[in-house]
Amino acid sequence: MNKQIYQEINETLYSEKLDNGLTVFLLPRPEMAKAFGIFSTNYGSIDQTFVPIGETEEVHVPEGVAHFLEHKLFEKKDRDVFADFGKQGASPNAYTSFTKTAYLFSATTNIEKNVETLIDFVQDPYFSEESVEKEKGIISQEIKMYDDQPDWQSFMGTIKSMFKNHPVNVDIAGTVESITSITKDDLYTCYNTFYHPENMSLFLAGNFRPENMMEMIKTNQNKKSFKEMEDLKRNLPEEPEEVAIKENKITMPVSIPKCTIGIKEYGDELSKDDFLHKDLLGGMVLSHFFSTGGEFYQELYKANLIDGSFYFETNLDKNFGYSMIGSNTNKPEKFSKRVIELLLSTNEIELAEDVFDRMKKKKIGQLLRSMNSLEFIANNYTSYHAMGINLFEIIPEIQKLTLQDANNFMKNWISENRLAVCTIAAE
Amino acid sequence: MNAIQEKQHRENGLKLHFIQSKKYKTINIVAKLRAPLEKETITKRALLPYILKQGTKNYPSRSEFQLKLDDLYGAVLSVDGGKKGENHIITVRLEFANEKFLPEESSIIDEAISLFSEILFQPNVNENGFDESIFKREKDTLKQKINAIQDDKMSYANMRLIDEMCENEPYQLHVHGYEEELDTMTNEDLYNYYQTIFNENELDVYVLGDFDEAAIKEKITSKMTINQQKLPEFNPSQAIKSVSKSQEVIEKQNVQQAKLHIGYRTNIIFQDDDYFALQVFNGVFGSFPSSKLFINVREKNSLAYYASSRMESHKGLLFVFSGIAPNDFEKARDIIRLQVTAMKDGDFTEEELSETKDLIINQLKETMDHPQGLIELLYQQVIGNKTLTPDQLIEGIRNVTKDEVIQVAGKIEEDTVYLLTSEGGSKDE
Numbered sequence: 001m002n003k004q005i006y007q008e009i010n011e012t013l014y015s016e017k018l019d020n021g022l023t024v025f026l027l028p029r030p031e032m033a034k035a036f037g038i039f040s041t042n043y044g045s046i047d048q049t050f051v052p053i054g055e056t057e058e059v060h061v062p063e064g065v066a067h068f069l070e071h072k073l074f075e076k077k078d079r080d081v082f083a084d085f086g087k088q089g090a091s092p093n094a095y096t097s098f099t100k101t102a103y104l105f106s107a108t109t110n111i112e113k114n115v116e117t118l119i120d121f122v123q124d125p126y127f128s129e130e131s132v133e134k135e136k137g138i139i140s141q142e143i144k145m146y147d148d149q150p151d152w153q154s155f156m157g158t159i160k161s162m163f164k165n166h167p168v169n170v171d172i173a174g175t176v177e178s179i180t181s182i183t184k185d186d187l188y189t190c191y192n193t194f195y196h197p198e199n200m201s202l203f204l205a206g207n208f209r210p211e212n213m214m215e216m217i218k219t220n221q222n223k224k225s226f227k228e229m230e231d232l233k234r235n236l237p238e239e240p241e242e243v244a245i246k247e248n249k250i251t252m253p254v255s256i257p258k259c260t261i262g263i264k265e266y267g268d269e270l271s272k273d274d275f276l277h278k279d280l281l282g283g284m285v286l287s288h289f290f291s292t293g294g295e296f297y298q299e300l301y302k303a304n305l306i307d308g309s310f311y312f313e314t315n316l317d318k319n320f321g322y323s324m325i326g327s328n329t330n331k332p333e334k335f336s337k338r339v340i341e342l343l344l345s346t347n348e349i350e351l352a353e354d355v356f357d358r359m360k361k362k363k364i365g366q367l368l369r370s371m372n373s374l375e376f377i378a379n380n381y382t383s384y385h386a387m388g389i390n391l392f393e394i395i396p397e398i399q400k401l402t403l404q405d406a407n408n409f410m411k412n413w414i415s416e417n418r419l420a421v422c423t424i425a426a427e
Numbered sequence: 428m429n430a431i432q433e434k435q436h437r438e439n440g441l442k443l444h445f446i447q448s449k450k451y452k453t454i455n456i457v458a459k460l461r462a463p464l465e466k467e468t469i470t471k472r473a474l475l476p477y478i479l480k481q482g483t484k485n486y487p488s489r490s491e492f493q494l495k496l497d498d499l500y501g502a503v504l505s506v507d508g509g510k511k512g513e514n515h516i517i518t519v520r521l522e523f524a525n526e527k528f529l530p531e532e533s534s535i536i537d538e539a540i541s542l543f544s545e546i547l548f549q550p551n552v553n554e555n556g557f558d559e560s561i562f563k564r565e566k567d568t569l570k571q572k573i574n575a576i577q578d579d580k581m582s583y584a585n586m587r588l589i590d591e592m593c594e595n596e597p598y599q600l601h602v603h604g605y606e607e608e609l610d611t612m613t614n615e616d617l618y619n620y621y622q623t624i625f626n627e628n629e630l631d632v633y634v635l636g637d638f639d640e641a642a643i644k645e646k647i648t649s650k651m652t653i654n655q656q657k658l659p660e661f662n663p664s665q666a667i668k669s670v671s672k673s674q675e676v677i678e679k680q681n682v683q684q685a686k687l688h689i690g691y692r693t694n695i696i697f698q699d700d701d702y703f704a705l706q707v708f709n710g711v712f713g714s715f716p717s718s719k720l721f722i723n724v725r726e727k728n729s730l731a732y733y734a735s736s737r738m739e740s741h742k743g744l745l746f747v748f749s750g751i752a753p754n755d756f757e758k759a760r761d762i763i764r765l766q767v768t769a770m771k772d773g774d775f776t777e778e779e780l781s782e783t784k785d786l787i788i789n790q791l792k793e794t795m796d797h798p799q800g801l802i803e804l805l806y807q808q809v810i811g812n813k814t815l816t817p818d819q820l821i822e823g824i825r826n827v828t829k830d831e832v833i834q835v836a837g838k839i840e841e842d843t844v845y846l847l848t849s850e851g852g853s854k855d856e
Contacts, residue, residue, distance in 0.1 A: 009452070009528060031450050033792040080726065086717035087778075089785035108792040109785065137729030144684040145732055145750050150578050253681040255577040293493020301489075301564070307571040308477075328575055358497050365500025365524040368452040372798060 001214050006392045009371065013392065014210045018221050021198030021229060025381060026213055027205040029374065035111045035206030036374040039118050040102035040382060042201075043194035046167040046320075047099075051233040053193040058235060061190060062181050064174015067096040068132075068139060069187050073103070073122060075131050081121045090114045098168050099317050100383070101194075106375075111208045112216050119202070119220055125191050127184045140176050150254045154424045157250045158262040158324055161420035164244035165237035166267055168320050197221070198229040201382045205374040236319060239267030242417035250424050257425040258309075260326030261339045264418040269319045272388045279316050280398060281409040282323065284359045285346070286312050290325060296342045300327075305335040318387065336421040343414045351410070356403045363398050430818050431795060433805055436644065439652040444633045444805065445640055453522050454536060454636035455798045456543050459806055460517040460628040463659050464510060464597040470604030470612065471620045472515050476506035477565040478557055478617070479519070483542075484549040487558070495542060499535055500524040504546070511810045512696070512741025513597045513666045517624075519546060520799070525636055536638065537646060544650035548625070556618030566609050573603045580847060581748070584686035588746070588845040591676045592690040596668060598742050625653040629661075631809055633802045663698055663812050667743045670840040677846045685753040685848040689763060691745040693738065694838045697811030701838075702740070703823035704831035708839070709738045710783035711775050711832065712766060713747060717782070719766040719775075724749060730759050741810050745839065753848045760844060770836040773829065780829055788821050 001016045014026040045067065049060045074081045074094070085092040090107035103122050107114045146152045156171055163169040173179075204213065243264050265278065289296040290312045300306045310327040325343075329335040351359075370376045381391045436443040462468065486492040496502045502523035509516050521543045526535045551558050576583050586601065593599040630653060634643055670692050695705045713720035713736025724734035734749040751759045769775070794800035795817055804817055815823075 008530075029450075031448075032796050034789075034796050080722075082716040082721075086715065086786060087782050089782070089789045091715070091786065091789065106789075106793055108789045134729050138725060138732055141684060141730075141750055141752065142732035144752070147683040148580050255574050256571060291493065293489040293491075293496075295490070298490055304564070304567065307568045307575075309571075309575065328571060358494065362497045362501035364529075365502065368500070368524045368528055369503065369522060372451045372453060374796075 001210070008395065009368070009392060011392055014214065016214060018197070018218060020221055020224075020226055021196065022221060023201040023385075024214065024217055025201070025203045026208075026210040027203070027374075027377060028208060028210050029206050032206050032374065034106050034108045034374070035204060035208050036104065036106045036378055037115050037118050037202070037204045038102050038104040038378045038382070039122050039202045040100055040200065041194050042099070042199050042386060043101050043190070044097050044099040045170060045172040046236070047194065047234055048167050048170070049235040050193060052189050053196065053227060053229070058233070059189065061186050062174065063170050063178040064139070064172070065182055065186055065190050066101055067173045068135065068179060068182050069190055070094050070096045070101050070103075071135055071139060072127055072131065072187060073125060076121070076124070076126045081117070084117050084121070085114065088114050088117065090117075092118070096172055098172065102379070108207075111206070112213060115204060115213065116216065116220055119217070122195065123224060125188070125195075127187045129184050132182065132184050132187065136179055139173060139179055143171075143173050143176055143179075146173065150252060150258055150424050153250060153252060154258045154260050154326060154422060155324070157248050157422040157424065158260045158326070158420065159322070161245040161248035161422050162243045162262040162264040162322055163267065163320065164240055166239045166320050167236070169244075192227075193232070196229045197226060199232060201385070203378040203382050205378050239320070241267065243420040246420055248420065248422040250422065251427045252424060254424055254426050256328045256330060257332045257423060258326065259329050259332035259335050259424075260324050260422045261336055261343070262420040262422065263323040263325075263343070263414065264420065265314075265316060265321035265323060267320050270321075275316065275387050276389055276397065277405065277409065278321065280363070280394070280401065281406055282314050282316070282413070284363050285406070285410060285413065286314060286323060287362065288355070288359050289342070289346070299342065300335070300338060303334070303338065305329055305331055305338060332423045332425065336423070340416075340419055340421075343419065344416065346410050346414055349410060350407050351403065353403055356406050359406075360398055360401065364395055367395060367398075431801065431805075431816070433816070434640070438644070438648045440630070440655050441647075441651060441653060442629075442631045443644065443647065444631060445643070446633065446635045446801065446805070447637065447640070448635060449637050450796060451636055451798055452525055452528055453798070454525050454539070454634070454638055455520065455522045455802065456540065457633040457635075457802050458519045458543075458547060459631045459633075459809070460624055461631075461809070462515050462624070462628045463661070464513045464515050464600050466600060468620065469515065469600045469602075470608035471617055472508050472517060473602065473604035474565060474569050474609070474612070474617060475621060476508055476517060477568055478561060479546055479550055480504060480506045481561045481565065482551045483545040484551055485545060487551040499539055499542070500529065500532075502539060502542075506546070508602060510598070510600070510602050512663060512739070514661070514741070514810055519543070521546075522798070525638075527637060536643070540643070540646045541650060544647075548651065550621070552618065556614040559614055562614045562617065566612075569603065570606055570609055573601075573606055576603070580682060580684075580686055581750075584688045584845060584847045585746070585748070587676075587678065587847070588688045588690050588843060591674065591845060592843040598666065626656045627658065629658060629809070630655075631806065633805070635798055635802060661812060663696055663741060663810070666741060667694055667696060668692065669694060670842045673841050673843070675844045675846075677848060679848055679850045682847065682849050684750045685756060685846060687749045687751055687756060687759055688845045689747040689760075689841065690843045690845070691747075692840045692842050693743045693745050693835075694840070695835065696743050697740045697807060697815070698813040701831060701835050703820075704827045704835040705738065706787055706824055707780065707783055707827045708770065708832050708835045709736055709745065710787050711779055712736055712770050715783070715786050717786070719769060720747065720749075720763065723762055723766055724759060728758070728762060730755050730762070734763075740807065756846055756848065764841070767836070767839065767841070771833065773833045775829075777829060780827075780832065784824055784827065787824055791817060791821055
């Protein structure tokens with residue numbers, strides 16, 4: 001078991017890659033009451049086309065399988081896993097994103113037992129025709145709930161206008177039609193391929209003893225056997241640099257229109273260094289210009305183009321990345337026109353030294369604040385790790401950034417062909 | 428893990444609450460201003476937070492203000508208003524990095540406290556009141572917020588349920604205020620009101636983190652002084668009201684999914700002896716994935732993606748929320764009613780009871796790991812007018828018996844069934 005101490009942030013991390021390929025991270029925090037565990041597979045809604053384990057032919061599965069599988073893992077032949085955790089005083093949960101499916105729990109008692117329950121339920125699937133049929137009603141209601149949420153429609157609408165071929169443009173939960181065609185065999189095919197320990201990681205943070213915990217996990221894993229894992233072959237289509245639809249209009253009953261500008265950051269794989277630069281500088285630059293009080297925010301605010309719902313976000317992954325800037329607005333055309341002008345103007349802007357120093361301070365403070373949360377650390381450590389980046393070494397990376405790095409980034413950040421606009425309005 | 432130690436001091440008219448903890452990499456300072464919920468003041472209290480966070484006397488523009496926050500390593504400010512029972516609380520929170528993690532810094536905490544005090548006591552005003560352009564602009568921001576509730580069907584249904592259920596009670600008042608009052612409110616009205624709040628509201632200030640108490644106390648008392656004159660009388664039990672008649676309200680809109688929300692009167696609040704048993708009731712009935720609602724509405728009948736309950740501790744209310752297909756209204760409603768009946772009949776095992784208690788205690792302990800969560804939990808005691816520390820709360824829950832839960836169930840009355848459903852919906856067809 002490796003032990004790494006990060007003195008400046010007062011954290012100690014233990015880690016080990018087990019014989020079966022599973023990567024385990026343990027972050028003890030004895031002053032906390034609780035422990036949080038997350039067991040995740042590097043498999044999400046975009047993994048629709050792949051070669052199943054032990055086979056040679058590529059398959060294409062219906063939209064929404066990864067999310068459907070996530071729901072169904074909680075149900076066993078004779079019981080529901082929610083109840084198992086309930087009996088042990090823990091609250092479980094799960095989520096499916098574009099690239100990840102994660103199972104998690106938090107508890108303040110029976111922590112080792114709950115970790116074991118987490119590992120065992122994810123590694124012991126039971127899918128039957130009957131239970132698959134039953135789930136369709138529940139997931140249909142989940143999809144219908146999203147259909148009524150303008151925020152979600154606006155988010156997916158923006159994604160769809162940015163990405164032409166990349167399966168990030170498919171709804172994570174699928175559609176009522178696509179989930180109807182899902183079978184028990186689809187679930188097993190995806191499960192056997194993507195839930196191999198080699199493709200998974202376990203991160204535990206909180207109140208426990210790392211030596212005992214690692215021992216328990218190893219004993220548990222040694223009792224199970226898994227097929228040999230060859231290279232996972234996933235197929236992603238070619239994605240052009242430019243956006244798919246420059247202007248996307250969606251009508252649904254809303255009292256005030258919503259408008260979002262999508263920045264297609266990239267649509268294929270980045271190197272580790274490019275990724276880290278884009279991740280840090282992209283976030284800092286967006287926040288500098290668009291956070292409340294930022295120069296661009298102030299412009300939009302004074303022109304009465306935005307309200308309290310204004311937001312921006314960046315999501316960068318291995319083979320796609322995007323940013324969004326959006327708001328409820330009564331003047332969607334003016335809003336989008338102005339945001340695009342402001343974004344394009346960044347090519348010419350040079351930041352001053354003191355401004356950039358302040359941006360770095362803000363980023364460091366934000367990171368320290370986020371690290372109050374065991375959930376943040378556990379969720380983000382593994383995502384960064386997958387990119388070859390250590391979350392606990394990001395603060396020194398921020399300190400290392402130079403003004404020139406920032407100004408170079410800004411020169412190339414925006415180009416018009418990578419901007420899309422999505423508007424939601426009533427008919 | 429050590430028990431939470433909350434130290435209270437009364438200084439300069441303030442109630443200071445200090446909580447030491449090494450769990451966090453930040454320090455939180457939170458002020459809570461409490462007043463009764465009233466139609467005359469609700470819209471002003473809804474607007475004030477928007478104005479206060481736009482700037483202060485020394486940092487009058489939002490950009491100057493933000494630069495100051497950024498300089499403090501991205502300190503995060505939030506100001507908002509909320510309902511707790513029949514009280515309205517304005518909360519000002521400032522969270523900033525603890526300089527212990529920043530070797531080259533030593534004055535962050537001092538500067539943060541000065542800024543915090545400025546936000547409360549020295550807003551950006553001139554002889555006519557608040558800055559006129561900010562006042563106008565933030566009125567628009569709030570107006571759009573009021574209108575946007577329409578677009579979040581879950582919040583909308585919840586608001587409509589309370590409209591119908593608590594008609595003519597203060598609790599009915601909308602937390603974001605009313606558009607027609609915004610239209611007639613002048614800058615002077617708002618400024619005059621602002622000047623009364625430190626005299627007439629109860630003010631509690633919480634500091635949480637790893638800090639030097641004596642130094643912080645001195646810093647705060649040198650910056651903040653209030654002169655409380657006519658504090659209102661708070662009598663929590665006045666909020667309780669029983670059901671006169673149960674009603675069903677159906678509203679139609681262009682929606683894909685129907686929202687079925689049901690409101691109950693629990694007749695129990697935070698200060699009551701059976702409050703612990705009410706928490707356990709809520710757990711067995713609906714607040715967890717192992718509760719009756721989730722198991723029966725979702726797992727056994729596949730009617731919904733979500734089905735759960737939530738209690739209001741200071742008004743004696745319980746709400747059930749569920750999103751269903753419009754055609755399933757009667758079926759879902761009847762299944763929910765059956766679960767209430769099962770609770771009244773004591774149709775749950777000792778094992779379920781003890782598991783639920785563990786889950787609630789787990790949830791409370793987790794809340795105490797979260798800085799804002801811990802402060803909210805401690806502040807419940809101020810609202811409830813009763814000393815009940817988190818540890819006592821946990822102890823109380825642990826001691827609840829099955830009979831006590833059944834007795835609590837017997838007190839719970841269905842008040843209003845509210846359904847937001849699709850146009851041309853199913854009800855009459």
